[in-house]
Amino acid sequence: TLRDKLADFLRQLSTGTERAGADPKPECPSPTSATATFMQRYLNGEGLPKQPEIVHSKSCYDLPNRDVAPLSKRILAAYTGPSGGLTRVNRGPHRALTVTDQVDFIDDDSLCGSNENLASRYLDKSGGTPKAKVPTSLSSNTEGPRVADTACVTGEEAETASEDIAGIGNWNQPAEFAYGIATTLYECHPVTKENAGEPIADAFAICVRENSAVLALADGVNWGDKSCLAARCAVHGCMDYLNRALYREGGTIDTTQEVFVCLLRSFQAAHSLILQEQGMLTTLCAAVVVQLSGSDQYVVCTCNVGDSLAYVYSQQHGVREITLGSHDIHSMRDMRDALGALGPVDGQNPELNNLTVSMTVAQPGDIIFLTSDGISDNFDPVVGKFAIAKRGRKDGANNAQQQQPPPPLPEVEAHQRHALTLLRMQDLLQQGLYQGDGACSTAEDLCERMVDFATKLTAAKRRILEDPELYAADAAPGEEARRRRHRAGPRLAMVPGKLDHASLVAYQVGSKPRSSSNAHWRQQRTATSSGTSGTDVYDGREDRANRNIPPTLGESDDYPDNLPYETTI
Template structure:
């Protein structure tokens, strides 16, 4: 079934509560063989698989028996941006209450990210249960039971059922709640190489698409042999948020969006106050990525404490007039946040002269969140704050953190400490045999599969960020004047 909507590559369709008004396009048959599957941090939802699938006769869980298959074009990372106490060496707000999962097949990809509400083991279990429940439902019904969608409306119906399956999985495992965002990338029949990115979200976990383009750049200092100037093709990205309608830009509620799944209400029903369905068109080479607010909020200009902001006009030209942070509306802040993401990705391409992949996108955006929030960690990791303590335990440390001196110091620094999670997939039609060949080639070029550490950081992230958490801890004494923007 083909809708009346023209396929536009610069724009997003996003609506609350119902997908019926979104474009309806026929989709191609979806490949079934899994090429990549990944969950995290710290083994992700694999921690709950024994309880959920104990009675299952299938040789795999949630579609595959290996959830550690990652490569450059299918990647995810989750880590804590909170401080580490210099005496107890414990990271505040542990355990990491985020969870992600992604599953890539030849011509389609499914991504999910969850952020458990508040802190603690219950929060982490809620996020893991939601991610697992959603992926298990999609993989089982779409690829094992032969219920493949025929058009984008069918995809949205599948995503809504998957969201409710995630809610039920949370209710079975823990009496807590979590945010969730799911994205399903499917190929369209209308035009070869054209894809629909269908997403659903509740809460403040969001979906984005980074559109790839080539821009001609003249090298005036290097003349060619025939007297003409050389023209090189520079990779540029435009970042758009799919889940744009989940924000309440017209209300004075800051960046809080509301909404969560799990037993939120008295009747153990989810709170779907900002349930959002979104659709965007994309081409091969574009990158779809999902983040929790620990990543996205650190691109907010107010959180970053940016100075002399020069907004970019719709035609791409930077305006000469500067605006004050206090005068920015929520919509303006969101637009500048996307511009900051876009700038971060474009700087990577210009600096490294490498093609941006899903893994390097995750690394660059996480690197930004680490740098922006470093000032706050430096305050709480200063040993002088705890010099008067004779006993180091949770209560005494929290008392120091609640002191007026520490609150003033934190208020004067930029960044947001939180659990930060991002997962991404590069859109490409990839055949299994090509994939296996590429996997062997990647192993020779030292592309490392992610392995988790205690705080959920993937050690291969350092390949892209050029520094690790241990390096940041050595810079505790350095203040904002010595920390440069990425």
Template sequence: MPSLRKRVSSYLRQLSFHNEPRDKRNNVNENAFVTKYLQGLINLKESPPIIYGKNPTDLPSYDLGRYDSGSSSIIGCYTGPNGGLTTVKRTEKHLCIPDDDIDFIDTHEDEPDESHAESDPFRKVEDAVLPEEWNRKSDFCYGLSDSLYDRNQITRQKNGDPIADCFGVIARKDSAILAVADGVNWGEKAAVAAKSAVHGSLHYLNKTIFNDTKPFEKLTTKADEANAEGGLNPDESLNLVGNTREVFVALLRAFNCAHDLILENKGMLTTLTVAVVLPLKSKSIRIDNGARTNHEPRYVCCVCNVGDTLAYVFSQNYGIRELTKGSHDVNSNRDMRDALGALGPVDGINPELSNLTLSITTLNEDDIVMVASDGLTDNFDPNVCKFTVNSTVDPPKAKRAGTVAAGLQQQQPSEKLTTHREETVGTVPKPPVKPPRKSKNRGSITSESKSSSSLESSPAPRSNSPSLRESSSNVPGSEHHRNPLVDHFMRQNSLDDGSKLKKPQTLDVRKQPPVMENKASSLRRQVSSQKNPPTSREGGYKLLKSKTSLDFRASSHKPQILRNKDGVPYVTPLQRYELQLLLMEDVLLNGISGRDSPTANAKRLCENLISFTISITAAKRRTLEDPDMYFDNRNGVLMEVSSQEKKLRRKRGLDKVQALPGKLDHVTIAAYNVGGVAR
């Protein structure tokens, strides 16, 4: 069985042009994945529409069916990494208890907080020591998080630790809540912000939609024992929301709770994306025997996101589609350093909600909903993988210039025509374009008289250049223009005065030079002559039925792919976006080796996507983990260099890794099988 390194290297060779010899960069690799897309052989599949907006009223409202609620209906509950949301606490106070004044602005010194000393959110917490209620993962309810950064060869710790991402999943038989937060920048406060955002949003949604707070009871500090029930309805089976509009209202309020908990725990900035999967109200149809049967179970996914953490749906029938597409412009190249939006004290207390987006789409059973941080999604960007580069050619500019010229021509037609006539006087015109093909019902022109009569009946435009046709006939290799059909077409499209046109001369085929024909055209002519015998003419030569029967097989060639000097193809922003989705889809359908079976559950989806990101960034990590970055070899003994020298060497190393594929970041993903848990 091939190793993971061999499988990844073979997959990368299949995807990119980067390993092609430089002298072959103008040749099209027919087997390359990117080439097939640019030639139009691979495209995204048609899928159910995704509707997005800024407010719940911007989106359609779907009635929801009966769904399981209450704590007893939970069959999957998982969080991470390093304890995930369980490492932060929340305080629940009664409304009559005043809060202490908390100043989050201009706070330069952090006082020790004894309340958080017991539960350090940055200690490494394994799954085995997670609270029992938060360690219920399965193949259909899963999440993963890892760091792609290099390891410091002195401290043996990874740069960028602790991981500033967090995920949380609460799954039931026919519904689920998924949340992923990505702390902005490095550091402990970024990790606190991500964990607080997931904690606050999941707590509110699980309570508001599913009438349940049991998973959070041990994580909540209640200041008032009278408020222990937390306003839950005693009937756990009661559905508290009836349509998707109410779900979106709950999502917006959940984001507000997430922001408040970030401020409470003195966190910094983080992105947040939350997806809620619920069953739609089933529709029944009547069949011949009068019985009623239900359609295939349908589900709905409601998403709210801030920042560049994205949500997707993977389907065996429709491929992959992005649910958060409305939060960013796919027709422009995004700056990956800009998160676009964030929760937390952006200006000291308020969040940045410029790209907050609500999205909705319908789902089928066996679809997989996933939410992933930008550390994962950016590593499927073809530019980041070095499969493509941004187009430096500006076709729209030339197109705009042509449009402006056309507009000027419409505004001043007489002046433009006069200029054109003056430029064509005394010059040799270009050969005319291909004459129009004659209809089979009307037949082809076979006599000189018909050509002349049709020419006389159609007025010809006037020109100041009476010798254009004669100069064209003097061009070497233009004997085929003496054909009556071509002469007829030239008269109709030339600038000569119709009164000065000369009668076409009759050619004698016996005096024509031999014409070299390829095998294919010779066979076609033989078959054509057997079916339709040529018609004799007065000139003594034979004419085929249609002189315009040209071989246009060259027009069926695949479009030419523009590449840079290294042989890497150029792509537009939209092509770059679609290639990113297709690369993710290809990994999920065929695996990294290209020969694996399609992904069928949430656990394998998370593992495949994370494995790809680890593989694509391996070269960067190896470069930055080179011992020469930290040590000098002095007489066979490795001596640690000074801190200043380490910085200089690392800077040179960072310049070197810019040309290598991948993006070093924290990667996090959470996924849920729609309807898969029920089986």
């Protein structure tokens, strides 16, 4: 058919020609083998493997309260990005947070689950001591969170670490087990050579200690400097609060409930910093990984608002989403709606409809990773063009509509889209993008694979939008971009992928540096950061260029060798 011929033509355009003398990697298996394997087996009724339990709620008091091991304060790795990440936020003195304004933003009946405000549930108004024990039927530990001992950051403590940024002295300490990448999937203007949507409006940070880790990722809503600033402020405020509250001198964290209290308060710190710096809106996802008391297992405590999500990859259990409670997997999601955001959504107030706290148990060697929707949405089977969203028939539909021939691609319901998204991530991490890649073994490897996948998947869309004939010289920049996409709309709809800023940050549970080998690895990574040191952290583009992985087509004259899996429409 004409559709098939056009799809084949666009597919040939997207792959481009191989450079002379290049040694291309072997192509990934065809869609009828590897992709069809996990997809068809699932659609044919094969059940998903049993996963460890994930619990989630709007209130931290509804979650199990588990004892955690004493937190070590020795830092093994710390990293942020892109282009300096949280270190680019104003370093001037910030307003000290009081007990009242720390919890006002989550002082809501729908989030607390009762008519009491969150502050009164665990804080005594006079001194900040526990008002009452908080029992839970899921744990033998009935102690409430000792907020006064753990989560109050005083002005004196801030002065003692005046040289630190967000509680850390050096944010340029990546490692194989603690890594992150932020890049753009948008097209490059053929004349100005600038990517659409600059600057990258995502930010991430990770800080790993001997038996715990803190991860945060924010995705600024829309484009522009204000969105970029909001994402950096969110990560800065969150990481600063958690690093000081969880690891402050003389303070202790004994239970997961205390960790969740700190997480919720860190979101208020993030929101306050956004308002102080006059940023716009952003999503935020944060995770604290701590070791359970008397066990070699770890517990992952997450809090998220918006569509930035958290996952666990296990070689035994595959990929599972920790933050699944923040969105309804049984209804088709509008990917244009972030569902929630920090920043001045309504006056000075954030949008917290999908604010969710979640937890799950992880084993040593598992990889915890947070992603922006620029990564996660590109694993969606409908976005990848190897499935069609199933739509309910309207009442009164005529017989001609009901007797239409079956679609060329399988139709999937909302919950199947979610399951196939996880299976696709799992397939990439277990099998690789190319034959012989094998299973993912480090956090760095995970980040590289997922960014490489999203970059290649969206190559055809960028190729279409980089056609010089689509650029009108007499149009204003903003109007030009809209007109360009409108003219290219029919062709864009036929090729896979979603153009967006794409970011993720990952931590391999229980991993520690391997002395000399890790020092050599870190020296190589530092050398690729444009010769900068200290807080001038690179955003991953230079490093991917050294590995011949183009972050966008606009930054290189070479196009990706092939598109993974979704080359059929």
